[in-house]
Amino acid sequence: MKILIDTNILIQLEDNRVIDKKFASFYQLAVSNNCKVIYHSEAIPNDISRDTNQERKDIIKSKLQKYENLANFAKTTDDFNAQLGASRINDRIDNIQLFQLYKGYVDYFVTEDKGIHTKAKRINLEDKVLDISKMLSLLEEQFTIKVPQHPILKEHSIREIEDKFSSSFFDSLREDYGNEDFNNWLQKCVQKDRKCYSLIVDNQLQALLIYNIENVEDHRLPDVYEKALKICTLKVADTAFGIKLGELFLNKMFEYCINQKINYLYLTVYEKQTQLKELLSKFGFYENTFINKQGLSEVQKIKCLDKGKITIQENSAVIHPFYYDNVPVSKYAIPIQPQYYSTLFKDGKFRERTLFDGLDDSIREIQGNTIVKAYISNSKNKKLKEGDLLFFYASQDNKSIEPIGILETCQIVNHIDELWGLVCRKTVFPKEQLSAMLQEKGKLHVITFRLIGYLKTPIGLTKINELQSFKNKIQTITKISENDYNRLKDEKYFDRRYIVD
Numbered sequence: 001m002k003i004l005i006d007t008n009i010l011i012q013l014e015d016n017r018v019i020d021k022k023f024a025s026f027y028q029l030a031v032s033n034n035c036k037v038i039y040h041s042e043a044i045p046n047d048i049s050r051d052t053n054q055e056r057k058d059i060i061k062s063k064l065q066k067y068e069n070l071a072n073f074a075k076t077t078d079d080f081n082a083q084l085g086a087s088r089i090n091d092r093i094d095n096i097q098l099f100q101l102y103k104g105y106v107d108y109f110v111t112e113d114k115g116i117h118t119k120a121k122r123i124n125l126e127d128k129v130l131d132i133s134k135m136l137s138l139l140e141e142q143f144t145i146k147v148p149q150h151p152i153l154k155e156h157s158i159r160e161i162e163d164k165f166s167s168s169f170f171d172s173l174r175e176d177y178g179n180e181d182f183n184n185w186l187q188k189c190v191q192k193d194r195k196c197y198s199l200i201v202d203n204q205l206q207a208l209l210i211y212n213i214e215n216v217e218d219h220r221l222p223d224v225y226e227k228a229l230k231i232c233t234l235k236v237a238d239t240a241f242g243i244k245l246g247e248l249f250l251n252k253m254f255e256y257c258i259n260q261k262i263n264y265l266y267l268t269v270y271e272k273q274t275q276l277k278e279l280l281s282k283f284g285f286y287e288n289t290f291i292n293k294q295g296l297s298e299v300q301k302i303k304c305l306d307k308g309k310i311t312i313q314e315n316s317a318v319i320h321p322f323y324y325d326n327v328p329v330s331k332y333a334i335p336i337q338p339q340y341y342s343t344l345f346k347d348g349k350f351r352e353r354t355l356f357d358g359l360d361d362s363i364r365e366i367q368g369n370t371i372v373k374a375y376i377s378n379s380k381n382k383k384l385k386e387g388d389l390l391f392f393y394a395s396q397d398n399k400s401i402e403p404i405g406i407l408e409t410c411q412i413v414n415h416i417d418e419l420w421g422l423v424c425r426k427t428v429f430p431k432e433q434l435s436a437m438l439q440e441k442g443k444l445h446v447i448t449f450r451l452i453g454y455l456k457t458p459i460g461l462t463k464i465n466e467l468q469s470f471k472n473k474i475q476t477i478t479k480i481s482e483n484d485y486n487r488l489k490d491e492k493y494f495d496r497r498y499i500v501d
Contacts, residue, residue, distance in 0.1 A: 001035040004070065004100060006111035007047040009132065010039065014063040022136050026110075029139045038070045038106060043093045074103040084119050094119060101128050110135045152346070153248070158186075158194045158210060169205045169237060176270065178294060194232070197252065199245065206237040209249045213262065221302060222288055224264050229257050231267035234276075246279055247371040254305065254321045255453065258497055263306040268298045277301065283371070284318040307500050315387035315406045320371070321452050323389065323406055324500050325489075331389045331480040333401060333470065334375060334447075341394045344373055345403045345451070372408065374423035375447040376434070381477045384410045390449050391459075393474045401459040404494075405449035414443040422446055456495040459488065 005013075012023045030037050044064065051057040076092075076099045086092045094116050101109045102123060109129045111117070120129035130138065165186055174182045189210060199207035210233040219228045231253060236245045257265050266285075269276055277299070285301040292298045307322045315323050325331070336344070375390075384407055392403040413419045416435045423429075423446060429437070438444055464470050467484040488494065 001030075001033075001108070002038055002106040003030060003035055003135070004038050004040065004097060004106040004109045005044075005067070006097065006109070006113060006116070007044045008112045009110050010044055010064070010067075011060065012112075012132070014060055022132055026132055026136045026139065029136070033139070033142075035139070036068055038068050039064065040073060040097050040100065041069050042073070043097050046089070046093055070100060070105065074099055074105055084122065098123070098125065098129070101125055108135060108138075153197045153199055153207075153252070155195065155197050158189045158196050161196075161198055161200075161205060161208075162190055164205045167205055169208070169235070173233065173235065181294075189232070196233075197249065204237075207235070207245050207249075209234050209253075211253065211256075213260075219264075219266065221264065221266060221300065224302075226264070227262060228264035228266055229253065229260075229262045231265070234267060246276065250279075250283060251321070251371050251451070251453075254303075257305045258321070264302060264304060266300055266302040268292075268300050270296070270298060282317050283320050307497075310500055315389075317408070317450060319500070320406075320450055322498055322500050323452060324387075325389060325485070325494075327482060329387060329389055330383070330385070331391065331482075331485050332381075332384060333391045333393050333474050333478045333480055334377075335393045335395045335474050335476065336375070337395055338397045341392070341398075344375075345392070345454075347454075371450050373405070373449060373451055375449065376419075376423065376429060376437075377445045377447075377477065378441055379445045379477045381445070382412075383479070384447065384477070386410070390447070391455075391480070393464075395474070398458075399461040399464075401464070402454050404452045404455060406452060407447060407449050409446070409448045411446055412443050413446050414438070419444065419446065422448065452498060453495070455493050457493050459493055463488075 009023070012020060013027055027037065045061070048057055048060050048064075051060075073096075076096050080099055080102070081092070081095055084091070084095050084098070086095055094113070097109055097111075098116065098119060100106050102125065107128070109116075109120075109125075110132060111129065112131055117126065117129055117131070120126045165183070170182070170186075176182075177185070192212075194210055194212055196208060196210040198205060198209075209231060212230050212232055213227055214230050215227050216225055219230060221228060231249075234246065234249060253265055257263070267280075269280070271277075280301040280303075283303070285303045288300040288302060290298060290300065307319075310319050310322060312319055313324075315329065323329075375392075386407055386409065388407040390405040390407055391401045392405070393399075393401045409422070411422075413422065416431070416438055419434055419438060420431050423434070424431075434444075464474070467480075467487070469478060469480045469484045472478060
């Protein structure tokens with residue numbers, strides 16, 4: 001990326017005073033990611049030469065040498081100058097910099113000059129002429145590693161739990177891989193400062209995922225000629241609350257890969273790990289069998305996260321976390337009360353973290369950790385079908401739509417055993433409460449769905465009130481019209497990285 005800077009940016013970076021944090025962050029982030037920070041030799045030097053403070057002028061000129069000069073710049077045309085105006089020397093300096101952007105010789109032009117931003121709009125370059133705050137945001141969006149978070153998990157260096165390596169949590173792994181080999185591998189992780197997610201309860205390690213980005217020569221996956229993310233270790237303790245943490249880990253790894261533009265995710269499993277293999281297969285992992293160094297047969301489970309390679313034409317779990325939103329897919333808004341929202345969507349953006357998130361009771365709220373969840377209501381809507389898009393509206397307090405899911409099943413149930421079999425560990429309601437609800441209503445509407453994630457920007461009440469679909473104030477399951485959906489899509493409420501074109 002080539003970034004042209006204006007004189008007002010250079011002065012902020014190099015003047016003899018304390019540097020503003022956002023300017024320092026911009027420069028550090030740009031150069032550390034091999035972006036070129038460039039100046040125009042007929043712009044900044046001319047500006048500096050008119051400074052009446054000789055000492056400051058000499059200091060700035062000397063510091064200019066650390067920046068790259070724009071080589072072979074384009075000469076501004078008379079038509080371009082006439083279009084923008086060039087009666088003053090300042091105008092001509094502005095124009096010669098804008099012209100480099102106009103010609104495509106640089107990718108962005110950073111300036112705090114409002115007059116230049118006004119000129120940029122005249123020639124449709126306002127998206128490329130940025131102030132320092134917007135340029136910093138763009139660099140952060142592109143280059144800062146965004147690590148997915150969840151209230152019961154902690155993301156950290158493996159070095160932080162080195163004191164727990166001798167615990168019985170690792171016994172099964174030592175048995176599978178050999179005591180000495182596994183211990184040596186753990187120390188290798190420490191030396192390389194590998195990152196992991198962990199769950200620790202009462203100072204005991206209960207779940208761990210260690211991951212690592214690998215190059216082609218490291219992973220050697222068949223027919224994969226790009227980097228891949230390896231789940232090096234995925235282990236959950238044999239406890240009642242641990243059963244569904246595997247889904248939580250997977251969703252966080254999907255999100256991590258998409259954030260980092262990594263198209264392949266994989267891990268190795270033994271044949272005996274049937275439950276894990278079934279879970280991975282459900283979410284689109286394919287198999288490659290090989291013999292490991294111990295002479296044992298292992299299976300690589302590989303997930304392709306390049307949505308351009310998706311061939312299945314429906315919203316099935318196999319393509320998770322991607323989804324179709326074309327016309328055959330209906331869209332619905334579903335209301336959910338705040339207390340249930342906080343339990344079902346534990347990593348929602350506007351769910352406030354609490355002091356109780358790490359406690360046993362919170363961890364046992366399994367439905368908050370799963371990909372597949374259940375929603376139970378009195379609705380009589382029978383039009384919902386598998387593959388429909390569901391947008392959940394947090395009523396009362398937040399009055400916003402944020403979570404997005406894909407409908408898996410939808411049915412009317414009138415017997416508690418059938419109901420509990422469908423929603424156990426997927427719903428916020430305890431069995432006793434469901435039984436009471438069933439006795440009162442006679443039958444309940446049960447929806448199971450896969451949580452894709454959360455809207456890029458929550459749809460607040462002001463926007464909701466503008467849409468024709470929501471004249472009922474989302475008091476019940478409400479169909480969203482294609483016009484309203486496309487309006488929201490055009491206004492960039494949805495993260496298009498997850499949508500299959």
